[in-house]
Amino acid sequence: MGARFAVRIPVLASLFPPAVRPVRPVPAVLVMLVVLVVLAACASVPEKPPAAVPATASAPATRYNVARFPIEHYDQDVDHWIRPDAADYDRPLLGAQEQARRFDALRARYFGTGARDPSPWNGTWLAASLLNAAGARQIADSQARRVRRFDNGASGVRKTYGENFQPHTSAWIRTIEANMALAQLDASHAGWPYDAQRRGITVDNALVRLLPTHDPAFYDFREAGEGYPFDALQDSALRPGTPVYTLARSADGAWLLVYSPDLIGWVDARTVASVDERFVATWRAAAQRELGAIIRANVPLADTPPGASAPRYRTFAPIGTVLPMTRSRDGRPAALFPIADLRGQAHIRTATLHASSLVAMPWSLTPRHLAQVMKQQIGRPYGWGNTLFYNDCSAETRSLFAPFGVWLPRHSSDQLRAGRRTDLRDADIDTRLRTLAERGRPLMTLVHINGHIMLYLGNAQRNGESVPMTYQNVWGLSPADNSRRNVIGGAVILPLLKTYPEDPQARSLAAKPLFEISVIGESDAGAPTGGGDAEHAPAADTPEDMPQ
Template sequence: MKIYHAVRNRNLLFLTITLILTSCQTVPSGKEAQDAAYPGRAAALYIDPTKTIFPLDNYPQIVDKWLPAGPDSNTPLMDEATQQKYFAALKTRYFGLGRDENSPWNATYIASVLKKGPETVRDASVSQLLSDKKVLWGQNFRPHSTRWKSEVRGNADTEISHDYHPAHRAIAIRESLVRVLPTDDPAFDDYRLAGQGYPFDNLQMSSIRPGVPVYILTTSRDERWKYVRTPTVTGWVHSEDVASVSQGFVTDWVGMANRNLGAIIRDSVSVADGGRFFFTARPGTILPFRKLRHGIFQVAVPAQGRGEGAERHWVTLDDQAFVPMPWQMVPGHLATLLRTMGDRPYGWGNDYFHNDCSAELRSLLMPFGIFLPRNSAAQIQSAARVVDLSKEDVDARLAYLRDHGKPFRTLIYIPGHIMLYIGNTVMNGQNVPMTYQDLWGLRPKNGKSRSIVGGSVFFPLLAAYPEDPDLVSLAGKTQFKLGFIE
């Protein structure tokens, strides 16, 4: 029923208000519902029997609280030589054409990928997710049908050549979600269970930013999808989101990137020039540039050409949106990024182009020239030094982090999740480690519900949370590892 119709008819308006008031009388308030379902949890906002909202009132989400301005904001957290070492490694992953460099444009590297049979992973996903026994739920709260499974399976069943073809090189010309299977339809596990259903779409893997080199492994039967190898993941993207590249384009783009490479440092930058919109760019987007004058850059962007391949265009961006890499790693620059990245919704596998835990850290550290793999387990393994505290109790874990953690250079890994240590703070008279992380939620000991945070936050690591002592501490999981970027 639409309210503006009711405004034109007094009788209908009266009936509408009466129905609303009547329905309100039959539904308990959020607090009443919460008290009934979760006695003693009056601080949280009740959603349904499996979900509450975790209250963040005790944890200020103001960047200046955790990274105050002042002389220390310009103190380097990493020396220039170390930053350059990481930056060189990052460029090899994207643009390296040498024998031991793993760019999707590198013939030697792609030949080794093809030799291993990339269809094995693709076919395993098809078998696992589309089996007759597997129940997957759609956005309409109904299980996907056998027909749906058959159509997706058939669309993915195309040949992958084991021979390298230069014509299969391409570049992302806009943001693109990377899917496990060639379909936009979500596929959830049982939404009635805590920790399942939205936002955990089994088919959402990641996203790629504009300007990312890719190698096309195959095309779906309906030609709407490309199965691509990227610097971080392999999966399906929309065909219109990538454009093939010639040898001349590759030579030109790699040469520019090796001379001057920069990064987007503001969220949702509209990249356009001369009335033509190219794409939306977010932190984590890296592009070659040439400088025009102080604070203004002419940035190279890829676009679909009039023919079948990509062509280069130039757009102008200022230093509020774009900076040369590697950006000096100082607290002030981190604060700039956190002001634009913080307080954003959680996006499982980059769904809706929001970040999850590992994507948030990738995007945050990218402007500083630091490359991180896509998922949390790979990120902790990539650290220069790892300290495994899994056998220690919670208090010992927190004490080690407080005493030995390096702010903004220490990754904290627990199963399926990763965080960034930013320093210590005093809470209720206790010195506790503080983190920045993109977190969906916390679970109680019985695992039957979730207390949802649902976004990127500053959050302390505590042995127990006073808002609900029944919640399992993030420092109390089966594994607890620290990875040092050094």
Template sequence: MPVSTTALLPLLLIALLLGLAGCAAQAPPAPPVAPPPPPAELRDIQTLPQDVAAYFDALSLDRPLLSARAQADMAARLRELHFAPWHRAKPAHARADALWGLAGLAANRHYGENLRPLGPEFRVQMEALCQAESYPNLMRPAIATANTSLRVLPTQRPGFLKPDKPGEGYPFDYWQNSALLAGTPVLATQLSADGAWVLVEGRVAAGWVSVRDIAFVDEAFMAQWESLPLAAITREGAPVLASFADEAFPAAHLFAGRIGTLLPLLDTGVWGSGGDASGAGGPTLLAPAREASGRALSLAVRLNPDEAAPVPLPLTPRTYARLANQLMGQPYGWGGYLENRDCSALLLDLYAPFGIFLPRNSRQQSRQGEWTSFAELAAPAKEALLLERGQPLLTLVYKPGHIMLYLGRKDGRAVILHDVWGLRTKSEAGKEGRYVVGRVAITTVTPGAEVPEVVRSGLLLPTFDGMTNVGAPPVAAPALAR
């Protein structure tokens, strides 16, 4: 017997409701709420004054941190080391150390700018250019005529390790050894096979530079430069210009002066207190230039009153802050990559105007004074010892691979100035990463304490090895970074 449509309606409605209930039960669960992203800026950088002078009271801002005698002795040592490359009878490095980059190529572990392996053909090319069997084939005194890079190999091409690994890849170009500031005396020890690159040794480091960025000096040039007192550039980026009696082209840009640049001083101009020049007359310095023949020229250059000062500047918190604050926030640059500074280059350049020599790398710097070990101390005890014995602006804090400057205390915490790439992170799943800071900053000794991924990986303070007072005599002769 056929069933009427009217009779089927209740059954159809029940089936429809049961079907909808079944669909709802089978729907995928709502995705879990994603954890909040890490803060765009470290809390320390947001809350701490990014001004060195803010950590000193008004009465201490102009108080010298070292005696005039101590600074004079340190400045004499810096001067001797600065010009030392011109007087070496042989290279500071044996062949294997001077050309150590060739050994690093054997493993074929490096990647180029396209993040592809460099390959064996790159190694063959570098070996041919270095012509190691002829080392040293040059041995001529020279001078840097531009701000340039000291390269591990005679190439501008980068050498990255494992680009997808945290702490490797950009900006860690392992063919970048250091930076070379214009006006730095060097010893040229090796010419590349194509004549485009020269291996040089400077005050603190060695490496390959483009032949266009150096000029060869003679006895008269060296005698003139060594007979004059030194001046330090005190304004980052100050243009160093050569003047010409030509209305159409009155001046030529030689290079940008950088904090850390040292040049001979011809005339001081009119100087005020605290290392500041006042009045209309600025200082006149000597600057190097390169002739087409490769010979060095010595040119008199006039700077503005606030752009240079005689070495050593008085080491007071105010003067140090005036230099350091110009570099605050500057990008991090491994080995001087892209003309930026890394942690040790920051301190090397900041101390030079005060006549204080520092070697190139962080471990060497940590031994250039009176060393205090943090071995066997727990993290809170390390900070307590730093607060007790640390001398603001004279104490360097060291951990393997990183160097920092102690500024003093803020709200009971130790505060440091450093140039840092990033802080190690670890996800809940255990994956390693980096919280990138990437610049010069003032922080506590536990930056990132508010970031769970940083805390999970481990804060900075527990890794501190010790501290050194650079105002004390060094315990050993400085080593030249290869």
């Protein structure tokens, strides 16, 4: 707007005679009318169209490499695939003892006090496994690698761009690096003493970043599967009420590097409140009495402060959020959740919820209940690394199984540890699909392909052929040359076909180089039976697979 007025101000000046000429007084109202008419004309006169941009390498790219996949060609009614009239609709998919073991492992990961419980509040485990020389070195090395990964000036680094399509500068990454104050993670500080004052809890949904910045880092958007929403710095999200331990603080105090039950990463400091021993004891005891899980999308958490006439909204709880549970005076289910006071200290509040929003854990893992959660999630948009607090593929499966007390790691390749694993990377597509049908248990089998994961629903007849049906949150399909994307962009039910008639050139998901299945409830010979991966701590670094 400023440039447009800059070139037209002389037009306004030319309407008035030079100051040296004698003129008759002009009524002020008339002057204002003339000015307003001219300004209106300025706003409506079209500008001269810009000259055509020559077809050079720097010309704007056209997104010819993106199309929309017609997912409506495939029935998205959950009841069509998980039949309410089936004889086993209310039959548990996990035995009571197995489910109890997995639930105990989940609770230990969040709140445990045993020597082998990797809870962020467990000083015994932290001191022995993370705050020692090896742990300090691993964390420091991980952070240094992350800085280098996003340093466009370093050799061999894949260039990243900001939201303005401009490559990130050296000054950008150096500013972030300085704010990380990496000296506090130096291995010479090995043997960090465990500090109970570093314990905290999330009081809001918290995006987990690879580096302490809200700035995005996109790869070249002209390449298929790059650009928005694939911010390479976006890793995950923590839900309200998640225990954390602060490993480092940014120099400006705006960011915390936290250890959580799921992963290590940087979060906005405003999303975390400090906890004291009294809070921890109260929260643990409540979680031990009864732990609840959210089973509806984005349930508001609100409480009524003393003296207030109406509930005060605090935040929302996504599906799979785990919170201590109690009952209101009228018997309705209620969730305990934390808020922060002005000093950043955590306090416990209570939100009374509808029975359709909160269930006691572990919820019976039946087809009915699994379908109930699935109906809440299907059709919701894809969110890479929980962008905008939506799910990506592995966040989808985590959210789906959490209410049943089945903890899954955050990243897709790690989730295969939840059950008996079969590696089919060397098999052809026919063998892969046949093995999935033979060895897979409907609703309990994860399928992993090149950084993407999905849930096997069972086989169904399509055009006279038996094909595997899957539930997954997927970005889209691509041809073998990776030149474009046929975007789905959400949680859907999709068959694993050799070819899709909507896009015959698209490569089947079952034909990717990597293809593995894992049956939940069946443990590998070398894995602890029913252990649910309880003793495996979150990795200090994040896999760099970006399956889009």
